[in-house]
Amino acid sequence: MNTDLNSKALASVWAPAAQQLSFRKLMTAFSFPGRIETMTPEIQNKDFTVLRMILATLTDGEVTVADPHHMIDDHDWSKLETNRETPEKARFIVARGDIAPMFSPGLGSLECPETGATIILRVEHLGRGEPLVLRGPGIQSVKEVACSGLGAAWLCKRQEWNGAFPLGVDMILFDASRVIALPRTTRITTKEGKSWDM
């Protein structure tokens, strides 16, 4: 691999090569729910944040984004060239994990479940805090992942939203440098086996 070419091509989160690398990390995260993926340590320049990298990789003018907790700055909105929407209608929702959700995201329809929202949630720390026990596709038997700064309300609501497969929402949880993904098929319990029934 040509390292000069590589470092030049990865100079910004807006560069195609950076987004390809970032997508592969996200795809691995979705393929293996609960696996902590460090987002592109190759791209450590001043415009890098995990949220900006995720949004640059996945969103453009063809989709809608909701930002109920005002986490995307105006400069990023103009760079993303995406469309603002309310959380009820948006395909991507950016939110804080420590604030309980006050909206009902789109869950898709029976014919088109892919229109269910992707929720991009900021948490405090992945790998530290309350352990979550995950089961489902992409997990060989059981996967444990710790996460702090994720309110129980989110897990309750997630359970409710994902109650009728194939409808549901998919989640990306991120901290300062890493991500995990929770597709709608992942079942989450606590270590004691408790789930988040309402």
Place this chain on the structure above:
Amino acid sequence: MNPYYELPQDEAGYSFGFLDEYAKREVRRNILKAICIPGYQTPYASREMPMGRGFGTGGLQLTLSLVGWGDTLKVIDQGADDSVNAVNLRHFIELTCPGVDTTEQTREATLIQSRHRIPERQLTNAQVLVLQVPYPDPLVVVEPSEARRKIMHGEGDYSRLLTKLYEDIVRFDEITISHRYPTRINGHYVLDPSPIPRFDIPKLNQSPALILFGAGREKKIYAVPPYTNAEPLAFDDIAFRTEDFTDEQGRRRSCHRCGATDSFLDEFTRDDGVRIYQCSDSDYCNQGIVAHILSAGEAAL
């Protein structure tokens, strides 16, 4: 493809991987949704590619959206790295993706694009398999309306498909689907696993590698995530069975090149009329021969 042909990259400004970034981003978004809803055919705007539809444009669009510097790509067609479709697709990716290595060895590849076979060697969780699909929907044989098929898929209603299998048993004493065998993923969606032989269906079940399917003409992407249940449709009293490679004496036929008795075999007729069998997976066959030579060398020492 003309071996002297070169893409006019500087003049035309083709981006890495031929597709524009908007096209890649759309494919990528749909790949993630396909993984989240195992077996569901996610619609996407399949782009025009510089080759005819039916030659693997769906698989190619997936590969071009995935591939990047540091990847090692293997392209196979019916198990072989050296058949026309595989050679042309590999050549195209080499032209449009500078910095991507290509290989013919399954174990070296990070990304494998395949037409009609899953490699014999078990894939790892660091690999991704992309399959080219001509017909993504298994319900098309029993329901012509796509709108109604989508509802049937959503409800997990496959009774008409099971009736078709039952009718096969009544008329022929066995299920006559030889390839594209309908397979239920994670207990809900039934997918068409592309024209892989029945022999490869068990490899979908609990595969350590992510398996992606791209249908360019039909504009669908779907996925079998790693470690996911994949059950071929069958009945309690009529079990699913794979191709039978036993000869008249009841022995498993072997590959005439490498001697393997555990691989999917292609049948050839030699010039003198004798039937011979050979591994369909050319890398697996070559590795078998290398292993024989090495063990013979050690024995001689």
